[in-house]
Amino acid sequence: MADDHPHHADDHTHDERWKHDGVRVIKGDRLDPNTAQTPGMFRQAAINHARVGAQKIWAGTVTIEPNAKTGVHHHGALESVIYVVRGRARMRWGERLEYVAEAEAGDFIFVPPYVPHQEINADPDQPLDCVLVRSDNEAVVVNITDVEPVEKPEAVYWVDPIHRPPE
Known part of the structure; x- marks a missing residue:
């Protein structure tokens, strides 16, 4: 019987690779804390290039302590999705952070x-737990220091070489 689907040498290698490197399950207790950290927030990567070879997406978790806030920033060309697992999130955005919305579990x-925003745990007593997904693996954070935020951050500075505190 003739083979209607010609195969190339690469096809076999590709076919075999997906069998072993196809779907990945990242256990919740195996997340990677080796990511940008902010005082009052704890981020962990689940899906990124280093962990699973992801090319176009980053996903992880963030726990934000009660009353913690970021400084004003944006993520360049990246799109971000935040899913609130527990707690109450307040987002401020706009040129003067004039818009506000809250989200809950x-x-x-x-x-x-490119949307300037500030992330805030709106609950003074409980941590805020979220799942975060970004449209690229790049750790793009552009701090904006010339905006007077409506809710001032609590001396929140990025602590890795990519995110330097204001001078």
Whole structure:
């Protein structure tokens, strides 16, 4: 019987690779804390290039302590999705952070590219737990220091070489 589907040498290698490197399950207790950290927030990567070879997406978790806030920033061309697992999130955005919205457990937040924003745990007593997904592996964070935020951050500075504190 003739083979109707010609195979190339690469096809076999590709076919075999997906069998072993196809779907990945990342256990919740195996997340990677080796990611940008901010005082009052704890981020962990689940899906990125280093862990699973992801080319176009980053996903992980963030726990934000009560009353913690980021400084004003945006993520360049990246799109971000935040899913609130527990707690109450407040997002401020706009040129003067003049817009505000809150989300609670079960809600999704979408942050478009280049939108200046500030992430806030709106609960003074409980941590905020979220799942975060970004449209690329790049750790793009552009701090904006010339905006007077409506809610001032609590001396929140990025602590890795990519995110330097203001001078």
